[in-house]
Amino acid sequence: EEHLVESGGGLVQPGGSLRLSCAASGFNLSDHYMDWVRQAPGKGLEWVGRTRNRTNSDLIEYAASVKGRFTISRDDSKNSLYLQMNSLKIEDTAVYYCVTNDYGALEMWGQGTMVTVSS
Amino acid sequence: ETVLTQTPATLSVSLGERATLSCRASRSVRSNLAWYQQKPGQAPRLVFYGAGTRATDFPARFRGSGSGTEFTLTITSLQPEDSAVYYCQQYDYWPTYTFGQGTKLEIK
Numbered sequence: 094e095e096h097l098v099e100s101g102g103g104l105v106q107p108g109g110s111l112r113l114s115c116a117a118s119g120f121n122l123s124d125h126y127m128d129w130v131r132q133a134p135g136k137g138l139e140w141v142g143r144t145r146n147r148t149n150s151d152l153i154e155y156a157a158s159v160k161g162r163f164t165i166s167r168d169d170s171k172n173s174l175y176l177q178m179n180s181l182k183i184e185d186t187a188v189y190y191c192v193t194n195d196y197g198a199l200e201m202w203g204q205g206t207m208v209t210v211s212s
Numbered sequence: 213e214t215v216l217t218q219t220p221a222t223l224s225v226s227l228g229e230r231a232t233l234s235c236r237a238s239r240s241v242r243s244n245l246a247w248y249q250q251k252p253g254q255a256p257r258l259v260f261y262g263a264g265t266r267a268t269d270f271p272a273r274f275r276g277s278g279s280g281t282e283f284t285l286t287i288t289s290l291q292p293e294d295s296a297v298y299y300c301q302q303y304d305y306w307p308t309y310t311f312g313q314g315t316k317l318e319i320k
Contacts, residue, residue, distance in 0.1 A: 128309075138248075138256065138299055140309040154307035190255055197303030198246040198261030205255055 095119035095201065097191050102206030109181050113206055115174040115191030123169040126194035129176050131187035132205075139187070143194060144174070159185075181210045214238055214305050218298075218312035225290055226320045233285040233315045235300035240280045244304035247276055247285050249296045250314075256299065260285065287317075295319045 101113040115127070129141040142155040144165045153165050164177040174191050188205040215238040225231045235245065243263040248256035258267045260276035263283055273288045287294055300312040 137313050138301070138311040140311070143307060156308060196261075197244055198258055198267075199248070199256075199301070199309075200258050200261075200267070202255040202257070 097193070097201060097203035099189065099191055099203040099206040102189065102208045104209045104211065105181055106212050107181060107183055107210055109210070110177070110179045111181065111208060113176040113178070113189055113191075113208070115176075115203055117172045117174070121169075122167065122172045122174060127165075127167065127174045128192045128194045128199060129165065129174075130190045130192055130199065130202075131185075131208075132190070133184075133187045136187075141176070141189070178208070181208075183210050186210045213308065214241060214302050214310050216300050216302060216310055216312035218300060218315045220315060221313070222316045222318065224318040224320055227290055227292065229290055231287045231290055231294070231317055233287075233298055233317070235278075235283040235285070235312050237281045237283075237302060241302040241304035243279045244302060245278070245283050246301045246303065248299045248301065250299065251296045259298070290319055292319050 097115055097117055099115045105111050126145050128143045131139050131141050142165045144167055145152040162180045166175045186209050188207050190205045191203045192199040193201040217236045219234045245263045247260040249259050250256040259270050263278050264276040275286045277284050297314045297316050299314045302310055
């Protein structure tokens with residue numbers, strides 16, 4: 094069975110850092126573009142960033158709201174995706190989802206991991 | 213940025229009836245629009261891509277239509293399990309995807 098499992102969320106103070114992981118099982122993560130999407134409590138969905146697969150030069154793209162603070166990486170040998178979050182702000186508080194991106198639509202979602210930025 | 217506006221914000225429809233959800237884009241996204249269903253405490257699920265191509269696991273009573281700037285998600289013969297928040301999302305303009313604010317569908 095194919096699925097994604099995020100981990101690494103938690104409580105962090107403003108200005109702090111956190112690294113999220115997303116482990117894929119049942120399929121090769123390297124075959125897909127992979128996106129991060131977040132959802133603040135009680136709010137809608139916000140695209141965070143994307144890594145394209147090796148066929149497309151591993152290009153990485155970010156939303157303006159996180160560019161320069163967040164870094165997406167992948168380790169295909171571990172079949173995993175990562176989101177390094179630095180200089181965290183209160184408004185980064187959200188559930189973070191990793192998602193496969195096939196031809197534009199976001200097909201397979203993980204269960205999400207909660208990040209709370211608070212003093 | 214391409215803004216997606218969903219109407220109505222909340223929709224309450226009787227069991228067995230039809231629900232019509234709308235999504236309007238601030239500029240043409242051609243047919244590069246997806247719909248997602250999200251139930252409380254769960255991750256979103258892809259319902260449609262390409263505006264009208266139904267994803268697996270969703271029955272034929274779910275129908276997606278539209279192109280350009282106007283899109284519709286129609287659900288006929290509403291069932292209790294259809295109660296959810298539905299989001300539209302454009303993927304015509306890369307790299308930044310945008311989502312609508314969501315429509316909450318309640319079954320009476």
